[in-house]
Each structure stands twice: as structure tokens, then as C-alpha cells.
Amino acid sequence: MFSALRRYLIAGLLVWLPLGATVLVIKLLVGFMDRILLLLPETYQPEAYLGFSVPGLGLLFAAAVVVITGAAVANLFGRKVVSIWEAVFARIPLVRSVYGGAKQLAETLFSSTGQSFRKVVLVEFPRKDVWTVAFLTGTAVGEAQRRTTREVVNLYVPTTPNPTGGYFIMVPREDIVELDMSVDEGLKMLISMGAVVPPERRESFTEKEAEVIL
Numbered sequence: 001m002f003s004a005l006r007r008y009l010i011a012g013l014l015v016w017l018p019l020g021a022t023v024l025v026i027k028l029l030v031g032f033m034d035r036i037l038l039l040l041p042e043t044y045q046p047e048a049y050l051g052f053s054v055p056g057l058g059l060l061f062a063a064a065v066v067v068i069t070g071a072a073v074a075n076l077f078g079r080k081v082v083s084i085w086e087a088v089f090a091r092i093p094l095v096r097s098v099y100g101g102a103k104q105l106a107e108t109l110f111s112s113t114g115q116s117f118r119k120v121v122l123v124e125f126p127r128k129d130v131w132t133v134a135f136l137t138g139t140a141v142g143e144a145q146r147r148t149t150r151e152v153v154n155l156y157v158p159t160t161p162n163p164t165g166g167y168f169i170m171v172p173r174e175d176i177v178e179l180d181m182s183v184d185e186g187l188k189m190l191i192s193m194g195a196v197v198p199p200e201r202r203e204s205f206t207e208k209e210a211e212v213i214l
Helices: 002-039 046-050 057-073 076-089 093-110 143-148 183-191 207-213
Strands: 119-124 131-138 152-158 166-172 176-178
Touching: 002 057, 057 076, 076 093, 119 152, 119 183, 131 183, 143 152, 143 166
Parallel strands: none
Antiparallel strands: 119 131, 119 176, 131 152, 152 166
């Protein structure tokens, strides 16, 4: 009886834990985005007209603002306005560093030709013969490439189970092993501390990989 009860308990947890985590994350995200509506004057806030708050309205408002902004700066006049305020920001000491860095990061992440966070790799870290999952963030490392006289790549090694913290390292290309798993699968593996392992994509191994397995 206790064995069956334990089995039913685990089966129930497997249903409710992922569902509860999903609801919690969505609730926090929607609640955070709804606070954007507080930036509007009180008389223009939807709650003033409706008499009650509508969850998720802030998310729709933020999405609409982003789309409208994108449409506005996609033409010649919009790009001219952006270039003017960027020139103004470039003259302010602290602001130019923050704005310039954030702009470069956004352009790298959202560029269709960018390499940041497009590839999952294995790297020996923090010492030899100890492997960890990392994400390729770039290959153009400028001065570091020239001074090391080797082809090095930029890697982000996240911590577990919170991948928002981690380490930035530059590693010779020959010292990394590229994986077939997607970035989402790599994140799931990290967050679960290795409990969730994505399935092998390829049907056959190379001769070198077969030797390592054997």
C-alpha cells in the first residue's frame, strides 16, 4: 500500500510541479509588465476607465509600444532621429558607456547573422578533465586574438541552477567540442543540474567519438 501511495504521490508531483512553476513565472512576468502602465498619467490608465485592473494589459501595451517604435525608426526620418539622440548620448560620460554597451549587446543578440548564444559547446572548466556546458558568444575577439597568436573564441559558462550568473572565458577553438543540442536544451540541462539530458540527435557516431565511448 505504501509503495502504491508513494508512486501516486510522485506521479501527482510530476503533474503539479511543472504546472505550478509555469503559472508562477507567467504571473511574475505579467505582474512586472503591468507595472509599466503606472508610467501613464493616472487619468489615462485603463483602470480609471474600466474601474478594475485587467491582468496582462501591460504586456500588450509594452508590445504595442515596441512595435510602433520599430515601425517609426524603420524609415529614413526615424533613423535620423535615432542617430541624433545617439550623438547626444555619446557626449555624456557615464551614459555613453552604458548605452553603447547595451546597444552593441542587443545588436549582437538579435542580429540574424550573429553567433551569440547560437551554439552549445563542451569545455574543460574549471580545470583539465572536468567538462562543463558553455555557450558560444563570439569569435571576433580582436586584440586577444592577435596577442595570443591562436584562434580563440568567446564562451559564457553559466552557473547551475541559476544560468543568469556565470563566467566569461576565452578558449582556443581546438579546446572546445561543439554539441548538436539546441540552446534551449542546453539551458534545460543546466537548470536541472544534469537531470534533464536531451536525446542524441545523430544516429551514428564518428570514429573518434566511438573510440572515446569504448
